Amino acid sequence: MNRGIITKMRIDYDRPVQYTFVVSDNFIPLNAYLNKTICLKWIGKVQCCCGKQLSEFYRQNFCYQCFWNAPQASPSIFKPELCTADLGIEERDLDWEQEFQIDPHYIYLANSSGLKVGITRKTQKMTRWMDQGASQAILLAEVPNRRLSGLIELELKKILSDKTNWRKMLSGVPLALDLKKEKEKYLSTVPADLHQYIIDNDEVTEITYPVITYPLKIPNKNSLSFQKDHVVEGKLLGIKGQYLILDNDRVFNVRRHEGYIIDFLF
Ligand SMILES: [Zn+2]
Numbered sequence: 001m002n003r004g005i006i007t008k009m010r011i012d013y014d015r016p017v018q019y020t021f022v023v024s025d026n027f028i029p030l031n032a033y034l035n036k037t038i039c040l041k042w043i044g045k046v047q048c049c050c051g052k053q054l055s056e057f058y059r060q061n062f063c064y065q066c067f068w069n070a071p072q073a074s075p076s077i078f079k080p081e082l083c084t085a086d087l088g089i090e091e092r093d094l095d096w097e098q099e100f101q102i103d104p105h106y107i108y109l110a111n112s113s114g115l116k117v118g119i120t121r122k123t124q125k126m127t128r129w130m131d132q133g134a135s136q137a138i139l140l141a142e143v144p145n146r147r148l149s150g151l152i153e154l155e156l157k158k159i160l161s162d163k164t165n166w167r168k169m170l171s172g173v174p175l176a177l178d179l180k181k182e183k184e185k186y187l188s189t190v191p192a193d194l195h196q197y198i199i200d201n202d203e204v205t206e207i208t209y210p211v212i213t214y215p216l217k218i219p220n221k222n223s224l225s226f227q228k229d230h231v232v233e234g235k236l237l238g239i240k241g242q243y244l245i246l247d248n249d250r251v252f253n254v255r256r257h258e259g260y261i262i263d264f265l266f
Helices: 064-069 094-101 122-131 146-156 179-187 192-197
Strands: 002-005 010-012 018-023 026-029 037-047 105-111 115-121 136-143 204-206 231-240 243-246 250-253 260-265
Touching: 002 018, 010 122, 094 146, 105 122, 105 146, 105 179, 115 122, 115 146, 122 136, 136 146, 136 179, 136 192, 146 192
Parallel strands: none
Antiparallel strands: 002 260, 010 018, 018 026, 037 231, 037 260, 105 115, 105 136, 136 204, 231 243, 243 250
């Protein structure tokens, strides 16, 4: 058994995409473990991004201090339209926020569990789509900062979902959509003063995942978490988004367990 702290899986684009399970400085090429048994044992401790170790997180994957004070947990992380760093206004830490927010961002349409809208830093485009388990994606607009991407997304969110239904995403490959047509349909939703940012490039990115068998159904008890089950063990039948698909219709969200300290056996 090795011990380490879980971070989200690294995903490299290929057909299908290639996953690396990252636990501290252990990098495990996960596609090679399909159809094999894996075992993750939570030791009952978590570590926040600030380095503090606790028996559990306060909220999300943060300790109390970080949840209320760290820029990584500020309201604009969840509502990008609240970003103000490009206007020189500090939310929690202006240096961090300028670095994070004043950077080209994309607004995109993706098909993960159906059509959705999302935003991402330009450099994180593929990572973002693969993290969400999207099967298809197309770019809609490119803006110079995160606040503007939030303003465009806000309009699109009035008529389109910005969430992935993880149960549906994990139940199979979604029906293929004509994303060029969908893009055309939703362009009129972009506020007039932001039309200059619309992207002409209509290239559709297609993504496939290493899945042998999709779960037939995922009852709540089969969505594994270390809070409920200290040991997660089973045959790996697929990997999609940030989820492991295990035998007996069970799934494990790796990203939700960032910071958990585990012993693991592959
Ligand atoms: Zn912390």
